[in-house]
Amino acid sequence: MNRTERYRLEALVELAHSYPAGRSTAEISRSREIPQAYLSRLLAELARAGWVESRRGPSGGVALARPPAAIPLSSVIPARRANGDLPPALDRLAGAIDRAIDSATRRLSVADLARWDRQTTREPDYSI
Numbered sequence: 001m002n003r004t005e006r007y008r009l010e011a012l013v014e015l016a017h018s019y020p021a022g023r024s025t026a027e028i029s030r031s032r033e034i035p036q037a038y039l040s041r042l043l044a045e046l047a048r049a050g051w052v053e054s055r056r057g058p059s060g061g062v063a064l065a066r067p068p069a070a071i072p073l074s075s076v077i078p079a080r081r082a083n084g085d086l087p088p089a090l091d092r093l094a095g096a097i098d099r100a101i102d103s104a105t106r107r108l109s110v111a112d113l114a115r116w117d118r119q120t121t122r123e124p125d126y127s128i
Contacts, residue, residue: 004042005077005078007032007034007038007039007042008042008045008046008076009073009076009077009110009113010032010034011028011032011034011039011042011043011046012046012051012064012068012071012076012110012113013110013113013114013117014028014031014032015028015052015062015063015064016064016068016110016111016113016114017114017117017118018063019063019064019067019068020063020064020067021063022055022060022061022062022063023061023062023063024060024061024062025039025040025043025061025062027061028062043062046076047062047065050065050066051064051065051066051071051075051076052064052065053065064110067111068109068110068111068114069109069110069111070109071109071110071111072105072106072108072109073104073105073106073109073110073112073113074102074105074106076110077101077105079098079101079102080097080098080101080102081095081098
């Protein structure tokens with residue numbers, strides 16, 4: 001996974017945690033340690049694709065345009081294809097890996113990532 005894909009997914013997970021409310025670009029940038037200018041470009045791409053929307057006003061920012069469960073990862077992570085420059089055996093392996101990734105991302109959604117993120121980054125419990 002390259003940095004662009006990682007940041008794109010991190011932003012979507014952050015927005016999924018606050019769905020249906022939005023978050024400011026600055027909040028997402030700070031929370032996920034994504035450079036704000038880079039994040040703004042990624043969010044614009046996600047808005048053009050119809051996955052996020054901008055909201056104006058005091059409680060504005062960026063929000064998911066659809067419920068997190070309605071955003072399949074296959075629509076956010078571009079399909080990979082073997083480049084054909086490999087020896088036949090490695091090209092075949094690359095193709096098998098590509099098909100496995102495509103299959104997995106079709107079955108998973110942004111809601112799945114958000115749930116996994118919550119399970120692994122639990123806030124400290126100070127209750128007695």
